[in-house]
Amino acid sequence: MTSLSKLTMSTRTPWQITKSVWWALYVRETLQRTMSDRLGWFWLFFQPILIILVIVIIRFYAMQRVRTIDGADFIPWIIVGLIAFQVFRETMLRSMGAIDANRQLFSYRQVKPIDPVFIRCFVEGNLNSFIFLLFILSSLLMEFSLIPHNPAGALLVWISLWLMGVGCGLILSVSTVIFPETKKIVPVSMMPLFLLSGVIFPINFVPPQLIEYLLYNPVLHGIEIIRSLFFESYNPVKGVSYIYFYNWVFGVLVLGLILQLRYEKRMKVL
Amino acid sequence: MIKVEHLYKRYHIRKVSDWVLKDINLTIPTNVSVGLIGGNGAGKSTLLRLIGEMDTPDKGKVTRDCRVSWPIGLRGGFQPHLSGRQNVKFVARIHGLEATLDEVIENVQDFAEIGNYFDEPLRTYSAGMRARLAFGLSLAFNFDVYLSDEATSVGDRHFKQKAQKAFKDRIGKSSIIIVSHAEAILKELCQAGIYLYKGEAYWFDDVNKAIAAYHDES
Numbered sequence: 001m002t003s004l005s006k007l008t009m010s011t012r013t014p015w016q017i018t019k020s021v022w023w024a025l026y027v028r029e030t031l032q033r034t035m036s037d038r039l040g041w042f043w044l045f046f047q048p049i050l051i052i053l054v055i056v057i058i059r060f061y062a063m064q065r066v067r068t069i070d071g072a073d074f075i076p077w078i079i080v081g082l083i084a085f086q087v088f089r090e091t092m093l094r095s096m097g098a099i100d101a102n103r104q105l106f107s108y109r110q111v112k113p114i115d116p117v118f119i120r121c122f123v124e125g126n127l128n129s130f131i132f133l134l135f136i137l138s139s140l141l142m143e144f145s146l147i148p149h150n151p152a153g154a155l156l157v158w159i160s161l162w163l164m165g166v167g168c169g170l171i172l173s174v175s176t177v178i179f180p181e182t183k184k185i186v187p188v189s190m191m192p193l194f195l196l197s198g199v200i201f202p203i204n205f206v207p208p209q210l211i212e213y214l215l216y217n218p219v220l221h222g223i224e225i226i227r228s229l230f231f232e233s234y235n236p237v238k239g240v241s242y243i244y245f246y247n248w249v250f251g252v253l254v255l256g257l258i259l260q261l262r263y264e265k266r267m268k269v270l
Numbered sequence: 271m272i273k274v275e276h277l278y279k280r281y282h283i284r285k286v287s288d289w290v291l292k293d294i295n296l297t298i299p300t301n302v303s304v305g306l307i308g309g310n311g312a313g314k315s316t317l318l319r320l321i322g323e324m325d326t327p328d329k330g331k332v333t334r335d336c337r338v339s340w341p342i343g344l345r346g347g348f349q350p351h352l353s354g355r356q357n358v359k360f361v362a363r364i365h366g367l368e369a370t371l372d373e374v375i376e377n378v379q380d381f382a383e384i385g386n387y388f389d390e391p392l393r394t395y396s397a398g399m400r401a402r403l404a405f406g407l408s409l410a411f412n413f414d415v416y417l418s419d420e421a422t423s424v425g426d427r428h429f430k431q432k433a434q435k436a437f438k439d440r441i442g443k444s445s446i447i448i449v450s451h452a453e454a455i456l457k458e459l460c461q462a463g464i465y466l467y468k469g470e471a472y473w474f475d476d477v478n479k480a481i482a483a484y485h486d487e488s
Contacts, residue, residue: 013367024363028349031356106338107347109323110364265326269281 017110025102025119031054033123048131049091052082053258059200068223069202071233076144079135081199084161084226088219089190091165095120096172096186099267106268113267114260117173129158149232156228164222164249170256174263197223203237215239218248272298272321272338272415275308276330279316290316292328292469300336300414303437303445303458305477307484308466314449315343315419317466321447322417336414342404343419350393354384354403357392361407374410377380381436382431397424405433418448423455434458453481 012020034040054076068212069077095117102116139146148154175182195201197219203211214220215237224236277294280287290313298304298321319325321332322331322341340347348357355375362374379388382402387395390430395403401424407460408416416437425433437446437459450456456463463480465472467487 016366017364020366021364021366023368024360027363028352028356030359032349032351035351104349107324107343107362108361238276268325 018115021110021112021115022119025105025116026122029116029119029123044127045131045134048086048128048136052079052086052135055082055200062269064131069237070204072227072231073144076139076146077227077231077234078200079139079146080227080230081197081223083128083132083135084158085194085197085199086220086224087125087132087158088161088165088168088222089194090128091121091124091162092168092172093187093190094124095166095169096176097183099173100176112174113264114170117169117260118166121128121169125162128162132158146230148230150229154226154229157222157229160246160249161192161219161222161226162184164218164252167249167252167254167256170260171252174256174259174267177263177267193217193219196220198237201221211237211239215244218245221245221248271300271335273333274298274317274321274330275333277317277320277327277332278314278329279320279325279327289469291320291327291466291471293324294471296464296471296473298415301442301445302462303441303460304447305463305468305480306447306449307456307463307480309484309488312466313469314466315341317464317471318417318419318447318449328450334415337412338415339408339411339413339417341417341419342408347404348392348400351391353391354382354388354395357403358407358410362410365411367411371479377410378403378406381409381432398426400431401425402429409436412444412446416444416446418446418450420450423450423452430455456481 012116033044037043056075059078060075068074098116098120099113102111105111105116107115136146172182172186196217198214200246203214203220203224206214219238221240221242224240225242225245228236228240274294275297277291279291280289294317297344306317308314316325317462320327320342321334323332324341325400347350347361352360358375358378359426362368367374382388382399382405384395384399384402387399392400392403405418405425434455437444440462446459448456448459460477461475463474465474465480465483472480472483474483
C-alpha cells in the first residue's frame with residue numbers, strides 16, 4: 001500500500017461529521033434510486049408523472065358530471081391537488097422506510113438513525129419540486145395555465161406540505177422499528193386519505209354535516225390552501241384554516257424529532 | 271487508551287433477559303493488541319460493538335482517547351446493491367476523506383485483490399471477498415485501534431498471511447482488538463487477552479494465559 005501516512009484523519013467537529021455523512025448518504029441514495037432498475041433515472045421522473053396523467057385522464061372522462069370547479073379550471077385544479085398530495089405522501093412513505101433500509105450503515109458510528117431519514121426527505125422534496133416545475137412549464141405550451149397567482153405563498157405552502165411529510169416520516173420511521181405493523185397499515189391508509197383530502201373530488205360535494213369531520217384532516221387544509229394560492233377566484237372549502245394546518249406541521253415535526261431522540265438507541269440495534 | 275467502566279448490556283429479545291455483560295471494568299492501553307476469548311454467546315461481539323460505539327450500553331460507559339475503527343466483521347457495513355467501489359467511496363466520505371478519495375480506492379483495490387468484482391454489486395461477493403474488501407477498507411484509514419470480529423477467519427491462506435503482515439507492519443503505530451476462535455491468529459497478533467465467561471470479563475496480560483483459562487472451562 002502506498003502513501004498511507006497521507007491519509008490521516010483529523011479530529012472533526014460534530015457538524016463537520018454530520019455534513020460529510022449527509023453528503024455521502026445523498027450520493028448513495030441517488031445512486032441507489034437511479035441504478036437499481038434499467039433506465040432508473042428515467043422512471044424516477046416518469047413514474048410519478050405517469051400516475052398523475054393517468055388519474056387526470058380517468059377522472060376527466062369518468063364522472064364528467066363532477067367536473068366544474070368554482071373559480072378554477074378542472075385540469076389545473078386536479079394537477080395541483082395531485083402533486084401537492086404526492087409530495088406529502090412520497091416524503092412520508094420513503095422516509096418511513098429509511099431506517100430499515102439503511103440498518104447496515106449503523107456499523108459506522110458517524111451515521112445516526114435520523115440521517116438517512118433526512119436524506120430521503122430531501123431527495124423526495126427535490127424530485128417532486130422538479131416534477132411540479134415540469135408540469136408548470138409544460139402548461140405554458142397548452143391551453144391551461146398552472147402559474148400561481150401568489151407564487152411566494154404557493155411556494156411556502158408547498159414547502160410546508162413537504163415539511164408535514166418530513167414530520168410524519170420522522171414519526172413513522174421510529175414507529176416501524178417499535179411496531180413493524182406500521183409498514184403494512186400506513187400504505188393501506190393512503191387510499192382513504194387520498195379520497196378524503198379532496199384531491200380528485202371537490203369536498204364541496206360532500207354533505208355539509210360531514211365536512212365538519214373531514215376538516216380534521218390537515219392534508220385537506222394544505223391542499224385547499226395551495227389551490228387558493230394558485231387560482232385567484234377559487235374558494236376553498238369553508239372552514240379551511242392556515243392556523244390549523246401550521247399547528248399540524250409544527251406539531252408533527254416537533255413530535256418526530258422528540259421520538260427520534262428518545263428512541264435513537266433502540267433504532268441502532270441491528 | 272480505552273476505558274470500560276461498570277458496563278452492563280442486555281438485549282430485550284424475550285420478556286426476561288439476562289445480562290450479556292455484567293459490570294465489566296477494563297482499561298485497554300493503546301499499543302497493546304488484545305484477543306477476546308470465550309464460548310459462543312459469551313458476549314465477545316457485544317463487547318466489541320460497545321467499544322466501537324456501534325451499540326449503547328444499558329449502564330456504564332466506554333471512554334476513548336484514540337481513533338477506533340468500526341467493528342470490521344462479516345456482517346453489516348455494506349450496501350448489497352452497490353458495487354465495491356461505491357461502498358468504499360461511501361465509507362471514505364463519512365470519514366471525511368472526500369479529498370483523497372482516489373487514493374483510498376486505489377489502496378483498497380490493491381489490498382483486497384478481488385479483480386473485476388470491485389465494480390460488481392456486493393451481493394454477488396463470496397464471504398471471503400467481502401472479508402477482503404472490509405479488511406482492506408479499514409486499513410485505508412489510520413486508526414489507532416482496529417476492531418475485528420472474525421474478519422480474517424474466512425479468508426484463504428494467502429489473504430490471511432497478507433492481513434497478518436499488514437498488522438505486523440503496524441505494530442507500534444496501531445493495535446487491534448480481535449474476536450476470534452482461531453487461536454493461532456490470537457497468539458500471533460495479540461499480547462494480552464480478555465476472557466469472557468458468564469457475563470464477566472477477566473483480563474490477562476499474556477494472551478496464552480487467557481487461552482489456557484478458556485481451555486480450562488471447556
